[in-house]
Amino acid sequence: MRRLVQSWALALQDVLLLTWQTMRALPGGRGAGARLLAQLDAVGVQSVPIVLLTGLFTGMVLALQASVQLAPFGATLFVGRFVAASMLRELGPVLSGIMVAGRVGAGIAAELGAMKVTEQLDALETLGAEPVRVLVVPRVLAAAMTVPLLALIADTAGMVGAALVSSAYLGVPLRAFQAAAADQIALDGFIGGVIPADLVQGLVKPLIFGLILSILACHHGLRARGGTAGVGIATTNAVVSASITILIADYFLTQLLLILV
Amino acid sequence: MNPDHDMTPRSETPRTAVELAQVSVTFSRSVLNDVSLRVADGETVAVVGESGTGKSTLLRLILGLQSPDSGRVVVMGTDVNRASTTDRRSLRTRIGMVFQGAALFDSLSTFENVAFALREHGTLSESDIRARVRETLTLLDLDPDEVSGTLPAQLSGGMRKRVGIARAVAPRPRLLLYDEPTAGLDPLTSETVTALMQRLQQELHVTSIVVSHDIRAMLRIADRIALLHDGAFAFLGDADAMRNSSEPYTRAFVEAA
Ligand SMILES: Nc1ncnc2c1ncn2[C@@H]1O[C@H](COP(=O)(O)OP(=O)(O)O)[C@@H](O)[C@H]1O
Numbered sequence: 001m002r003r004l005v006q007s008w009a010l011a012l013q014d015v016l017l018l019t020w021q022t023m024r025a026l027p028g029g030r031g032a033g034a035r036l037l038a039q040l041d042a043v044g045v046q047s048v049p050i051v052l053l054t055g056l057f058t059g060m061v062l063a064l065q066a067s068v069q070l071a072p073f074g075a076t077l078f079v080g081r082f083v084a085a086s087m088l089r090e091l092g093p094v095l096s097g098i099m100v101a102g103r104v105g106a107g108i109a110a111e112l113g114a115m116k117v118t119e120q121l122d123a124l125e126t127l128g129a130e131p132v133r134v135l136v137v138p139r140v141l142a143a144a145m146t147v148p149l150l151a152l153i154a155d156t157a158g159m160v161g162a163a164l165v166s167s168a169y170l171g172v173p174l175r176a177f178q179a180a181a182a183d184q185i186a187l188d189g190f191i192g193g194v195i196p197a198d199l200v201q202g203l204v205k206p207l208i209f210g211l212i213l214s215i216l217a218c219h220h221g222l223r224a225r226g227g228t229a230g231v232g233i234a235t236t237n238a239v240v241s242a243s244i245t246i247l248i249a250d251y252f253l254t255q256l257l258l259i260l261v
Numbered sequence: 262m263n264p265d266h267d268m269t270p271r272s273e274t275p276r277t278a279v280e281l282a283q284v285s286v287t288f289s290r291s292v293l294n295d296v297s298l299r300v301a302d303g304e305t306v307a308v309v310g311e312s313g314t315g316k317s318t319l320l321r322l323i324l325g326l327q328s329p330d331s332g333r334v335v336v337m338g339t340d341v342n343r344a345s346t347t348d349r350r351s352l353r354t355r356i357g358m359v360f361q362g363a364a365l366f367d368s369l370s371t372f373e374n375v376a377f378a379l380r381e382h383g384t385l386s387e388s389d390i391r392a393r394v395r396e397t398l399t400l401l402d403l404d405p406d407e408v409s410g411t412l413p414a415q416l417s418g419g420m421r422k423r424v425g426i427a428r429a430v431a432p433r434p435r436l437l438l439y440d441e442p443t444a445g446l447d448p449l450t451s452e453t454v455t456a457l458m459q460r461l462q463q464e465l466h467v468t469s470i471v472v473s474h475d476i477r478a479m480l481r482i483a484d485r486i487a488l489l490h491d492g493a494f495a496f497l498g499d500a501d502a503m504r505n506s507s508e509p510y511t512r513a514f515v516e517a518a
């Protein structure tokens with residue numbers, strides 16, 4: 001037990017140190033633009049399909065579930081509110097975060113881990129390039145920039161999926177669905193009278209999730225030891241720790257944002 | 262141990278290229294225990310020993326990738342562990358390291374691998390970089406037109422090793438470190454790589470530290486040989502002295518080869 005706490009404390013210290021080093025290495029020096037662009041593609045663009053599918057089917061199933069809950073009250077018309085509320089604030093951000101943690105987090109940990117165990121990280125350092133600057137910075141930046149956009153894509157796909165299911169099976173016309181969703185967003189209020197509060201939650205959360213998953217993936221990759229087996233372990237740990245941390249962070253972020261927004 | 266080097270101004274070329282003074286390193290067990298070694302400018306020193314005795318650790322100490330628990334590591338007049346980040350960076354531009362598995366960057370072409378340090382240092386123009394990479398590949402008997410565009414995964418083991426050496430020597434370092442340069446190669450390729458190392462010594466006039474298990478090749482090309490055993494040097498001297506050594510472990514090691 002003591003050893004476990006100790007190793008957690010060390011890992012936390014390591015993650016915080018890596019975060020600090022990443023911040024100090026910003027914006028990333030010579031060639032940073034090209035490296036960021038490559039990662040925007042690998043992290044962002046290539047995650048669009050899975051996030052789209054995740055959002056779409058989540059929205060569809062939410063509509064079905066909502067109708068079951070609402071039907072006894074004769075309130076099926078409110079499906080749009082139910083879906084908008086859960087999709088924009090919770091499911092869009094969290095599911096995109098977790099899907100990207102699975103796809104990108106695993107990829108980052110495996111790539112950096114392989115570089116670590118084959119001494120490519122040492123080679124980088126010896127040849128005058130710091131691994132944090134050339135490897136971690138572009139990945140973290142790319143994740144922070146793209147996960148919020150991916151969450152928006154998930155939100156949109158979810159709303160579309162829910163709208164389709166509602167009109168096809170639940171007898172809720174598209175217009176009614178749309179109006180109900182708009183009502184919900186209005187009900188949650190606007191910041192400064194313009195920006196929907198739902199959207200702020202829906203963007204701040206995935207921004208944080210992007211930072212969490214990329215930093216943790218880099219951490220596990222850079223710490224990989226013991227050949228190819230070590231790379232496998234690092235990859236698993238990256239995905240598991242990122243997913244769990246995202247879920248825990250989601251709770252506290254929600255609490256915080258409910259106070260602030 | 263060496264009272265004069267502290268006073269040596271950095272601009273003057275020190276006579277000692279590398280000095281390890283009473284260096285100890287402990288991981289889960291003691292790996293290096295109070296080890297001292299001086300490598301003179303232009304000298305080639307081989308470090309041999311069984312696996313797990315800390316040979317790679319010794320090279321990592323010199324590069325500053327690893328700090329000793331005690332003792333000092335001074336490379337070309339710079340105390341590696343006391344140096345500022347800038348000083349350490351500038352020191353590393355004068356050191357070339359050949360990693361055991363070559364450690365080529367998978368995602369970069371051969372050309373970009375060899376050009377890597379030149380680009381990082383940012384002192385050469387693009388055309389000078391091209392010329393230097395071609396020159397270096399040729400020096401290692403690689404055809405620049407043939408290999409420049411290939412990815413490391415497409416190269417044979419022997420070629421990867423040579424590209425790894427090319428990447429290390431491209432910036433024309435003063436000190437070359439090799440970690441098991443012939444490990445995992447067939448005897449013929451092994452021989453070629455050894456001959457190349459000898460050629461680099463002659464043509465580039467570098468100080469070299471070669472970690473190797475190929476004791477026979479080392480007896481041939483090294484000025485001095487250090488035999489690492491149980492965290493310390495069981496032997497340190499030239500090839501003749503090593504062949505004639507009466508120290509039991511050294512005898513056993515030489516005879517086993
Ligand atoms: N970073 C490290 N952390 C823990 N143990 C290490 C580390 N680096 C090396 N070791 C251990 O130190 C010993 C010497 O390693 P090394 O210098 O690689 O030996 P050699 O190159 O002679 O085979 C080995 O037992 C190795 O497991």
Ligand SMILES: [Mg+2]
Pocket residue numbers: 316317318361440
């Ligand atoms: Mg070794």
